[in-house]
Amino acid sequence: xxxxxxxxxxxxxxxxxxxxxxxxxxxxxxxxxxxxxxxxxxxxxxxxxxxxxxxxxxxxxxxxxxxxxxxxxxxxxxxxxxxxxxxxxxxxxxxxxxxxxxxxxxxxxxxxxxxxxxxxxxxxxxxxxxxxxxxxxxxxxxxxxxxxxxxxxxxxxxxxxxxxxxxxxxxxxxxxxxxxxxxxxxxxxxxxxxxxxxxxxxxxxxxxxxxxx
Numbered sequence: 001x002x003x004x005x006x007x008x009x010x011x012x013x014x015x016x017x018x019x020x021x022x023x024x025x026x027x028x029x030x031x032x033x034x035x036x037x038x039x040x041x042x043x044x045x046x047x048x049x050x051x052x053x054x055x056x057x058x059x060x061x062x063x064x065x066x067x068x069x070x071x072x073x074x075x076x077x078x079x080x081x082x083x084x085x086x087x088x089x090x091x092x093x094x095x096x097x098x099x100x101x102x103x104x105x106x107x108x109x110x111x112x113x114x115x116x117x118x119x120x121x122x123x124x125x126x127x128x129x130x131x132x133x134x135x136x137x138x139x140x141x142x143x144x145x146x147x148x149x150x151x152x153x154x155x156x157x158x159x160x161x162x163x164x165x166x167x168x169x170x171x172x173x174x175x176x177x178x179x180x181x182x183x184x185x186x187x188x189x190x191x192x193x194x195x196x197x198x199x200x201x202x203x204x205x206x207x208x209x210x211x212x213x
Contacts, residue, residue, distance in 0.1 A: 011074065011150065013158050016064035021057055023073045024066070025049035031145040033113065034182045042117045043106025050101070051124040052143055053078065055094045059086055065162050067146065067155045075146030077159040081172050083130055083141050090127035098124045114182070132176065133200040138209045140167050140175035156189060168212040176209040 016024070025046075032038035032048040039045055056078035057064055067075040080086040102124065105117045123129060130141065142163055146156055167175055177195070179186055181204055195208035 011067050011069040011153070011155055013065055013155075013162050014068055016057065016061055016066055016076070018061075020066055020073050020076075021054070024057065024064075024076050024078075025053055027073070027075060027145050027147060028053040030147060034180050035186060038113075040109055041111045041113050042120060043109055044102065047102060047117070047120050047124070050098055051120060053145075055090060056080065056143065058094065059089055063163065063166060065159055067150055067159065069150075074150035075144070075155060075159065077142055077144040077163045079140055079142040079163050079167065079175065081140050081167055081170055083132075083135055083139055087127045087130050090130075095125050095127060115180070132198070132207060134176065134198045134207070134209065138174040138176040138198065140172045140212070142175055142177050144177075157193060160193060164210070164212040172212055174209055174211050176207060179206050179208065181206055 026049075028049040029039055029045055030037050032052070033041055038048055042048070060078075060080050063079040063081065065077050066073045102121055105121065132138070142160070144156060144159055146159075164175065176198060177190070179190070181187075187206070190208050193210065195210045198207040198209050201207040
């Protein structure tokens with residue numbers, strides 16, 4: 001794993017490149033525990049990226065954008081324009097391989113996250129979890145992660161604005177996200193951007209939405 005990055009230049013937003021894939025998987029892991037490092041939390045560090053990052057890069061690499069500072073990538077936003085189609089693709093193309101790679105809960109790690117490894121395996125094999133009640137009104141969805149060095153500098157807003165603009169250009173009117181209810185800084189960030197709770201949102205599973213323009 002690479003050392004904790006520091007910002008040395010003028011970070012920019014650019015489209016995802018195939019050579020970024022491993023770094024995005026790493027960032028996903030480094031921010032997966034309520035915004036903190038999930039390394040060693042589960043029996044296989046590949047689990048989190050295989051559920052919350054890599055399927056998006058396989059399905060819609062053209063809707064992935066990164067924060068780059070020189071040669072280092074410090075964060076990303078991933079999205080799909082049509083969640084219903086993504087669910088069908090995931091069931092057909094991703095879930096079978098995921099279940100084969102991760103057939104059962106691994107050995108104990110001594111960590112006891114609220115989002116257990118059993119929960120993670122269930123999420124990875126069940127794309128229907130993404131079929132929210134508001135899908136017709138909010139057909140797109142996104143995931144965003146930034147390493148701590150890149151937070152608080154307006155880069156998260158810039159990433160989401162870039163994705164929203166791209167979705168709007170494709171005629172997609174609104175986008176949603178789900179989030180860890182324990183990640184209170186992330187919730188404050190989304191509130192500042194204008195996201196609002198959707199009717200099916202629950203305290204233990206917040207769902208937030210926003211128009212693309």
